[in-house]
Amino acid sequence: MGIEIERKFLVDHKKWEAADKPEGQKMQQGYIVNEQDRTIRLRIAGDIAYLTFKSGKGISRHEFEYEIPANEATELFRQFVKTGIEKTRYHITYADKLWEVDVFEGDNEGLIVAEIELDNEYEQFELPPWAGQEVSHDGRYYNSSLSVNPFKNW
Template sequence: MGIEIERKFLVNHDKWSLVNKPEGDVYRQGYIVNDKDRTVRLRVTGTAAYITLKGGTKGISRSEYDYEIPLTDGIEILKDFTTSVVEKVRYNISHNGHLWEVDVFEGDNTGLIVAEIELDSEEEVFEKPEWVTKEVSDDGRYTNAALSVNPYKNWR
């Protein structure tokens, strides 16, 4: 079984703007199933598509299965079968032996930047980059699935 162990943090916009970053990947992802115990997500990038199944979160861990599918199929499934969508640009940043995935959200979630780090265990020690701020791992509003139905623009 695949297990995802992930922590999420907010990002300081001013410090993030100064980071030397690679070109980001545009993601468009939609949800076929979206409830607290499971999600089925379809993600399309410029060159690939993936279907991902995730179980309910226990602590910062949950089951995860991720499969690449043909891009043309992914585009059609996203259009015809998903009920809610999130758009973002993802940047992969290496910092002290860990990969940080930084999502700069677009559309209804514009203004939100979230950094995620995947770990090998819930107790793994890591160093946060200076642009990482408050941890939001336990705040369900910051999951992509939640943002697809209750976008950041509605929080204010």
């Protein structure tokens, strides 16, 4: 993958509830390395799993993601993951752009975040009606941060 350029927005709960949306997919994410400027993440979504390496800060970060067998991911989770999160992800196309909306569960329940991946940091796009305040530069909203300082503690 190389470079991921991603912007994040809080989601208005009432507008989200009223929105037409597809079925979401439950995900479990855990962190093998969870440092301020780099992470190694393990994600299990149904019978598909990924190992992801990220580094950097801000909206442009290096990202390398590899699909791995789900049974191996389950074992890696058991042996190496210390912190994690659970969420349901929805994929929604709005104004010809793909949005990923994460509805968090567990200690992060009540938090809904929308993400959009861009081709460059200055790319223009239209916000969906349920997208609110931008939080791209607030590190608290990184999934890796939520795994150690969950939303319920804010």
